[in-house]
Amino acid sequence: MATTDQTQMAVLGGLSIAPMTGYALREQIRDALGHFWAESFGQIYPALTALERDGLIQRQAALRAGSSTFAITPRGTERLRELLAEAPVMPKPRNGVLLRLFFGRQVGEEACRQLVQDTRARAETELAEMRHIRDELQADTGPDAPYILLTVLAGEHAARASLTWADEALGVLDSLTPQHSPAPAPAIVKDHP
Amino acid sequence: MATTDQTQMAVLGGLSIAPMTGYALREQIRDALGHFWAESFGQIYPALTALERDGLIQRQAALRAGSSTFAITPRGTERLRELLAEAPVMPKPRNGVLLRLFFGRQVGEEACRQLVQDTRARAETELAEMRHIRDELQADTGPDAPYILLTVLAGEHAARASLTWADEALGVLDSLTPQHSPAPAPAIVKDHP
DNA sequence: CTCTACATGTAAAATGTTACATGATTGG
DNA sequence: CCAATCATGTAACATTTTACATGTAGAG
Incomplete structure (x- = not known):
């Protein structure tokens, strides 16, 4: 498991709102969750690969060459709900x-x-x-x-x-x-x- | 450099208040800084080793066999002030x-x-x-x-x-x-x- | 045609946690 | 003596950042 539950939750959550590319996903996470959450490309792309392998998301037709849009699958939605139900992880404070x-x-x-x-x-x-x-x-x-x-x-x-x-x-x-x-x-x- | 500036700052800061053992240092950090800062043993001990090597702290006479008390040196105080003057690093939010x-x-x-x-x-x-x-x-x-x-x-x-x-x-x-x-x-x- | 934004991915380095191994000292 | 606490350290693992390499598409 190269990616964490936490990152998977954010990625599945983002795709639960709308299918999009990894690039767009990162922008959404930055803009919509930015005040309390962050993910870098280095986390998002491996997470997408792993989630696709597990059948929780699906790669759809490319909007343009070299890019692909990901959509959440029913099993992905199920998994998202499981993850959301887990106890929240609080990172150690470092102010x-x-x-x-x-x-x-x-x-x-x-x-x-x-x-x-x-x-x-x-x-x-x-x-x-x-x-x-x-x-x-x-x-x-x-x-x-x-x-x-x-x-x-x-x-x-x-x-x-x-x-x-x-x-x-x-x-x-x-x-x-x-x-x-x-x-x-x-x-x-x-x-x- | 096996330890970070951030950890060194906390360790030097702790020792700037009083000389103590690594174990006591961790307790002090937990009790006094716990609301906004955390360090684990796995960070504190390597930091102590590195700081001693650089002459920023000194190992003093053991209070009891197998333990040693660390005290900050003048150069250590200087270094602490440098570190404190650096721009604060804000960890990425993950709520x-x-x-x-x-x-x-x-x-x-x-x-x-x-x-x-x-x-x-x-x-x-x-x-x-x-x-x-x-x-x-x-x-x-x-x-x-x-x-x-x-x-x-x-x-x-x-x-x-x-x-x-x-x-x-x-x-x-x-x-x-x-x-x-x-x-x-x-x-x-x-x-x- | 060239710059910017879109897009994907990987590798290396830095960072941090956890579990384990080991032993001393003290209070009951 | 025995349990709890004090004390040190390491190794393995997990996590995250950063920099890099690569290429497409659209605007001016």
Whole structure:
């Protein structure tokens, strides 16, 4: 088994929505699942080969020379449901920003501030994207739309949390060196509800 | 180079707080960084060997036969600061829960509800843990405490976001099949502030 | 005709997990 | 003494990324 269950699940899932080429599949995964999932060509093509060998997908007529469209088979749909029913695998966390902040004293307050501000900016972009996707999703009355909405909402909540955390974190960093503040720094947080 | 920069950063960081054995280091990483970082023995021991070879850490007198304590050297501290100053590496996202929800129609509303509820329960546990750690941290007046606080706050915000998302998601799932609800289901969300 | 986007695939290297083998020390 | 915990390390396996090689089709 050269490919993992996880990759097979994403590939079968993608093909369950519509038949497409490996190239298109990767684009779909990037665009539709990109906020919480990623697969590279190096995983997708071997997975397609393995799935075809096992009869879970079928290669259809080429749209153009040298390319082929894959479609999920009934057995593939069955397999997809099995995979989806398995317990979700959580990858080990590896948050480079938080690791750097944990040892932040080594690099100083200013470097930490920069790190937090970068994170804040990314969260803002992400939040805007999520809202945009949600707006588009309103128009979608297909049966998948409510399920997709769940994942978009998750992205929105995560981005908002990242944003408010960043603001709070900047407050903590400010209170570290009050002499830098133009005015007496405000209290640290107003958090726990 | 059998070990990565990322692992070296965590190992040097741990030893920058106090000299310890590889075993203790792994426990420290699990307990202190566990919410956002993980290293296995299979990474830690080779990293220790490599760092010692490069003179970034030193093996000290054994506390007991067969064990040795490692301490960071001045050059090791220098290296740690270099590593911390590098741009943070974000691992590719792989959220098994969201992947399953995206294709949720394949497994049905009830399975999705279960998935969301499990996530909610985990978030609740996580939130309680974070609050506990924060309380303990109040007593810590050391120079690292404010930086560590930043990482705990991040965990708190993430857990809270996960919690509120889960509640909202359950609402969406309820509204999917109103005939199941004992009373007319409420509106979908009250989210975007 | 030439550039860009579409398309497929492989090989090597990097990365990370797991299970195993081995032994010391301590508390009951 | 015996079990649990402390402690070190390796080897095999699994996973993933990256770079490369190759070619088609359409737009300007």
